[in-house]
Amino acid sequence: MGKYDSLNEFIIKNVGGDDNIIALTHCITRLRFTLKDDSLVDREALIGNDQVMTAQSSNGQYQVVVGMQVGEIYQELLPKLSISSAQEIDASTLESKEVKDNKTLLNRFIDTITKIITPTMNVMIGCSLILGVQSLLVAFKFISPGDGTFVILNSIGYALFTFFPIILGYTSSKTFGSDPFIGMIVGASLVFPNLSPDLTGSNSLYQLFSGSIFQTDIHSTFLGIPIIFPENGYTSTVIPIILSMFFISKLERVVKNYIPKSLHFTFVPFLTLLIGVPATLLVFGPIANIGSSLISSAILALFSFSPIVAALFIGSLYTPLVILGLHWPLVAIGINNLATTGSDYLLPMIFTAPLAQMAVVFAVYLRTKNPDVKKICIPAMISDFFCIIEPSIYGITLPVKKRFVFTCIGTAVGALIIAVMGVHNFASTIGVLGIGGFINPQTGNASFVLIATIASLATMAISFLLTFFTFQEA
Known part of the structure; x- marks a missing residue:
């Protein structure tokens, strides 16, 4: 018997029952239900429960705020529902007309970004506080840039931000319904240590978009296709990996449809990465760079x-x-x-x-x-x-x-x-x-x-x- 069984049964009943629930996800403190009919919710009953802080309809979802233990409640609640774990609000669910019609494009975008970033919140705060401690120690002359203490604190504080594409590769994959380990490898490919010097260190082969704001020196090609690579690489970036994983989540499903299930274990990651990573470097990264140039x-x-x-x-x-x-x-x-x-x-x-x-x-x-x-x-x-x-x-x-x-x-x-x-x-x-x-x-x-x-x-x-x-x- 689960710790939150009685609470979960209560919540299911008062959001209109199992049959009224299309999909479920959660953020830092809230259970986020996508419901067939919000009018079936008994809000007064929900907010009258001591374990429920508040409940409200927002952005096409019905949100039940239960606090920081939401992750544990969610894990115990999901098996009680007729929906499968694949019906959490991921890419496949977002494609359904019922869910789309309840949300504006802006709300779907904000929800997606929030779901991708929220799982990193605790370590993000921890790393930020470590950088704060480092700044104070430097300001009060307890340590100096370059000494051992500074170097170690600096590496801890900036680790998340430097390798953010790897972390977001994982969370983006979860959000879009893809294999999270494929997402991590895509992110790692973007920040691979030798990538930037190997793609930009040689003499320029030629120049694209000469005389325009998009003027770019091309140092390398991929099968004859020019590689547009930013001078500072992709460390700390957000948009390239999210765009990439949205595409790769679609690609992964296509690959699974055309390959026998007995070969999925090996050939799904093989083909997804073989196509997805070059597409990221050749298409989605440059799209983000063009956006930067326009700004x-x-x-x-x-x-x-x-x-x-x-x-x-x-x-x-x-x-x-x-x-x-x-x-x-x-x-x-x-x-x-x-x-x-x-x-x-x-x-x-x-x-x-x-x-x-x-x-x-x-x-x-x-x-x-x-x-x-x-x-x-x-x-x-x-x-x-x-x-x-x-x-x-x-x-x-x-x-x-x-x-x-x-x-x-x-x-x-x-x-x-x-x-x-x-x-x-x-x-x-x-x-x-x-x-x-x-x-x-x-x-x-x-x-x-x-x-x-x-x-x-x-x-x-x-x-x-x-x-x-x-x-x-x-």
């Missing part, structure tokens, strides 16, 4: 037209770009400015983004009565302090879209103040401790620090107040 060009054009318009654009869209893994062009432009001119106007405009996240999470922390949400808030705010905003995004703000919008509004306000006052920074520093990067090292002038502080306070005040006074329990 870079748009930003530079906006700055030429009006720094104020550019500030509103960057402030509003930076955090959504982080979700897509397409924020790196902004960072690259800023670093290039620092290298060539000694100062930069772009990075200051995204300086307040983690502070907007922190303010929204703090407002949620003060207003929520859910102890499990409070547990997420504290480490997420600490991570924000050190400019690691993913825990806040995926744990607190993105699941409730208006909170996410408030972070974008707050960041835009801060970016506008910084742009209007012509603030530059002089070092590629991040997080709250990065405020020192606004001091001019040549003159010691710290006037930009004051403006950046005012912009940060404005960002936090607006983000906090919007969230605090419109708060509703998720």
Whole structure:
């Protein structure tokens, strides 16, 4: 007999019974049911149970919030349902008309991204906190960059982010209904140590798209097909592996249909990887790179037209770009400015983004009565302090879209103040401790620090107040 048998029987009954359930999945604290008829749910009974925090219909699903033990409850609940484990909301279920009709394209996209990222939340927070400890130790001169302690803490803190495609290969595969170990191998192929130097280290063979924003030097080919490979490789990227695994999940099912079951064990991974990995490097990676080039060009054009318009654009869209893994062009432009001119106007405009996240999470922390949400808030705010905003995004703000919008509004306000006052920074520093990067090292002038502080306070005040006074329990 399971630990949560009585609770699970109660939940099944009050969401309309087994026959009313099309599919089931879960996130950090919620069971997410896709139901045939939401009107059969007895919400009053559900929320009257001491083990249920709340229940609500959202994004085409009926969500029953049961807390951080949701994973255990889910594992005991699934076998009690007539649906099979293959009918969790994966790619095959998402293709069914019943599920599609209940969701907008935006909601399906957000749900997919959340399901892919959410399983990494605990280790993401852990790695972020380790980087925070490292920053504090360096700031207070207990350790120095390059010594043994620094190197070990640095390797732990950045391990997840460096090899993110491997982790996302696993979670994307689970989300799309594919073999998770195939997903891990696809991700590992993207960040394989020799891949970047071997594909970009030789002399250029020729150039594609010469004279355009997509101009690319081709160093290698695959069976005569040019390999468009980014200079920095695919470490820390998000979109290439997700696009790839969506395609590979379809490919894997096609391969299974055409190969006898007796040969699945060997030939399904063989053929899926043989076709899927080259497709990733030749098609899906370049698609992400083209997206990055378009973003870079748009930003530079906006700055030429009006720094104020550019500030509103960057402030509003930076955090959504982080979700897509397409924020790196902004960072690259800023670093290039620092290298060539000694100062930069772009990075200051995204300086307040983690502070907007922190303010929204703090407002949620003060207003929520859910102890499990409070547990997420504290480490997420600490991570924000050190400019690691993913825990806040995926744990607190993105699941409730208006909170996410408030972070974008707050960041835009801060970016506008910084742009209007012509603030530059002089070092590629991040997080709250990065405020020192606004001091001019040549003159010691710290006037930009004051403006950046005012912009940060404005960002936090607006983000906090919007969230605090419109708060509703998720």
